[in-house]
Amino acid sequence: MAKKNDALAQIHMQVMWNRLISVVEEQAQTLVRTAFSTSVREAGDLSAGVFDEQGRMLAQAVTGTPGHINSMAEAVPHFIAKYPMSKMKPGDHFITNDPWQASGHLHDFTVVSPTFHKGRAVALFANTIHVVDIGGRGFGPDGRQVFEEGLNIPIMHLFKEGKANETLMELIRTNVREPMQVEGDLFAAAACNDTGSKRLVDMMTEFELKDLNKLGAFIIESSRKATIEKIRKLKPGTYRNTMQTDGYDAPVTISAALTVGKDGIHVDYEGTSGASPYGINVVFNYTKAYTCFGVKCIVAPDIPNNYGSLLPITFSAPEGSILNVQRPWAVAARHIIGHCLPDTVFGCLHQVVPEGAQAEGSASLWNVQLRGGPSVSGGVAFKGNIPEFEMLQFNSGGTGARPTKDGLNSTAFPSGVRGMPVEANEAITPVVFWKKELRPDSGGAGTQRGGLGQIIEIGGIDGIPFDVLAMFERCENPAHGRAGGGTAKSGRVSLKSGKQMRGKGRQSIPPDDKLVLELPGGGGFGSPMKREPSRVANDVKNGYITREAAKRDYGVALRDDLSVDDETTKSLRTQRAAE
């Protein structure tokens, strides 16, 4: 039995750990409430965390984006390398949006700020936010080099001893499309770190701590051990999986080999396609983040993210592959490929865990970036005014079916961002959403059905023309099922008047026409012939699947009142089994 003081110290360590998680939660909340970009405030595309003197992450808020898990953690040491803790002053805030030092594209800013306690810098707070614009071509996949994608800020002061770096601010304001919003976001980023610092100092005072060394060691060691313990429950070996995605103009193959060892998991991407000439390339930090998220979901979902819990999970990807590009390759729309990594990893882990892993899903968010205005539709014959506008809306297809549950209909995975209400978008943009509704039959058939995608129809108000900066994935490569589950429907981009459009790249919607997006579903899990006929009937009743699909994909015959025709169903299913 532990001695009294040890016991109390142990309990206090646990309490302080909980407190740190709550502190970063407060930090993140402050950011959400004060931010300007829709991506931060509505969608939750941000992260926040606290780091010890060595730049090791001790706690991270659970926010909308796994893309920041490791990328923010990896960014902080770059800051300390340039500005050592001993040289930092109270009121300093540092900034960068370098894709290779932080989180993979220029739209993401990371801001790092020291916490002072008793006159000494004892910790760092960091956050990463996706701002609405960074100049260049805007948020889309059409760039050929990172230089076309906007302004790149190396690590420097955002605030120096409490005073804003006005030179930097002026440069940013001059180069971005929404200067006030971007500036407002950067102020919010600095302010939320201050909130974190204040709470941390309160905690250190309450528990009479001079530094975070002992607490940090405890958190890191406990998390590392717990993660390893989880890994040791898995069957050692190397498990491979390959997934193909659309790419920009040529398909991209993602090959993963996941090795379960005694003390860790390693994921290697040897065999993955080379870099793309367009802006869908992924910086290695971002590759690590989404890979790690996939591993954690299955192996250790309940262990909080910190330096220790991330240590046992390691990665490699060939330099020059699409998952590890170097400057100056274009990277703006790196989420398209990044979001596919958890599905790839699940394919490996499906071979490891007895219950299996969830089927492939729509994976990549369908970010609808629209741009309108006279300069956009200059050559188009249209009577009437075309107002200038820019709109970003997040939309999701279906998730893959889980081993014991259906997939989720039009729900983001692996990204955790929220969608935006149609009414809120129409209030500020001259477009009309004529449809935003589930897409029947789009989920892969299975004992557990894949989640449904959705159909979206957007027209300009009073028929005005506009452009779409398309970055839509799984138009050629649908989500596959697992364990005998069926393939989902792939996505489709077209004009209401009928013309098929490309999944990637800037294209025009002519006057009085509409953009039609059919989002992909998730794959099924297990044989559809094993799905209870009553559940199939219920799906038909609610229009998730059609009566034809019930017969064709599930071998379930329904009467006109949609009750199950048991006899026909039995013979249909026997017939299928024989085939």
Added chain:
Amino acid sequence: MSTNKNSARAARKPQARLGVDIGGTFTDVALEVGTTAYSAKTLTTHGAPERGVLIGMRDVIAKAGITPQDIDIIIYGTTLATNMLIERRGAKTALVTTEGFRDSIEMRNENRFEQYDINIDLPEPLVPRHLRFPIPERLTAQGRVLMPLREDAVEALIPQLEKEGIESIAVGFIHSYAHPIHEKQARDILSRRLPKVSITLSSEVSPEMREFERFSTACANAYVQPLMSRHLTALGRDLRDAGFQCPLFLMLSGGGITTLETAIEFPVRLVESGPAGGAIFASHVAHQCGVKDVVSYDMGGTTAKICMIDEFQPQTSRTFEVARVYRFMKGSGLPLRIPVIEMVEIGAGGGSIAHIDSLGRIAVGPESAGSEPGPACYGRGGSKPAVTDADVTLGKIDPDNFAGGRMKLDRDASAKVIAADVGKPLGLEVSHAALGISEMVDENMANAARVHAIESGKDIEIRTLIGFGGAAPIHVSRLAEKLNVPRVIIPTGAGVGSAVGFLRAPVAYEVIRSHHQRLSKFNGRAATALIAEMRAEAKKVVEPGASGAKLVEKRIAFMRYVGQGHEVAVNLPADKFGADAAKSLRKAFETAYKALYDRTIPHLDVEVLTWALLLSTPLPKVSSAKPVKKKIKAKPVGKRKIIDQATGQFVTAAVYDRTQLVPGSVMPGPAVIVEEHTATVVGKAYDASINALGYIVLDHRKLGKKAR
């Protein structure tokens, strides 16, 4: 239980006011005749709750020695609507909606409320897909008709609605908050053809932008309306039959009370009226004690609720989530966009169960042992360590004197389950394991309170903590210490706090409208007209219950910098907007913004999204209690070993009997003050005293000066 606060009889017949709170387990009744208070607790009679109400009322009326005819007003609050939504026992409901938006209530915000658990279930929509009927029609965000309502399509629904046996219909069209024309047209047709079916319009129940929240609110209202209407009508009838001749009012989630007619029209506004009553109770206590910055803390068997109270007014909000399906987690419930008292609720109560998580840390809740089987010490088969088990082990609860000695607790059973589930896995002896459980639940509550404060832009450290509910007095001292709170108040009557709170609530109604305006192009005339229209609507609801009282009006604009996503509530001093309105509105906004976030942002335009008008009767006049001059050293009735959570040492605490304490009594911590249903644990950092009202006050020895 009755307390005589003032025996001086008024010359005329004293006013008799009755508050009734139907909870999941108990129905609480509070009666005040003049200044004398009586209360009763009976079991809730599920199935026909009005029966339990009458039993409790008769009981308390008998105690007071009066008759039903003597009662001047009855205020009623109920958790029935909430339970109907949680247990999905509402009416068979259909949704009639804009073509193309059949799935808004199912697609929600298209996200997962928990990132790492891939097995989560999203809450089932109240209306299944086959009962959601799309109709061709469309408005713009400005309320212009893009496509007229196809009336024939509404007509064509009738046979289907009849065939399905639909009892209630929600009508929710895109942008109906901007112009209700199509929803009203649809209602005309539906009510003409289906006169027995309840109909809810989204533009009436929640006229605000954001289709998912508005449709969800409309569906919830439609879902509970038929049953609530039946229940409330039956209750009114039963009360009349029993001889009550007074008006019946209903407690609303927003903290006001309203007439039976309004409650039947918008029953969704009755959701969470019990907790709202608790917050009103705490606000009243704050007023009595003259403390302006308060955080109320209500801890029961399953959850703890925390609410910020400024200037004797609980913080309010326009959104709320009911029926959360996953660890009380945000995003896992059904959103309701209605005026509510804003509070955070977490799974931390006396029955919350402790276990070891995969990191080898002690975790507490949100699973609860409830009242059956209850904590292990109840001896009813509970086999997992609950917070109450830890409290018993640590000496905070006296196992021989629980519930006034009517229930004997099994200390050994507590020790056994704590050792098995927490002590052994961590290598801790039982008292330390219990300490860990207690520390963790207190820490969880403190964290929730802190995050809630920051979300609301409030500073918690300057606040006075008002604790009520069965488990609050036991944990409040340590919670206060963790929050750096200088002062704690534990009022009397805390056991039926919600019902007492009902008696303090004003007759009130809040009207909300989405009406977007940028200050750079501000149209003062439109804003003035809107306010007048909202006032007229609120008057219709409030005046019938106000019995001629002069009404108090509060106007709020929800404003933000153009481009932001979250609005700040700004009080509007004026109700008419002239030429310089934009300037004064900007100034008011910047003051409010700065108070929240310590800065303003120059150059950015400001916009108003939503307007709220709250009309209410004035709050009862409360004279603050005078400080007690004469200090008396209270006499302990015994002593007990309790743990000091900060040091982990057992210390000897004096035990006091609350009924023997008089105003001015002082008791240095550590101490335990016992009473019939609970005990107040006073930590070493605090000194306890009894104020002029008989409330227990804990003052921090070092932080005392910070209290405001």
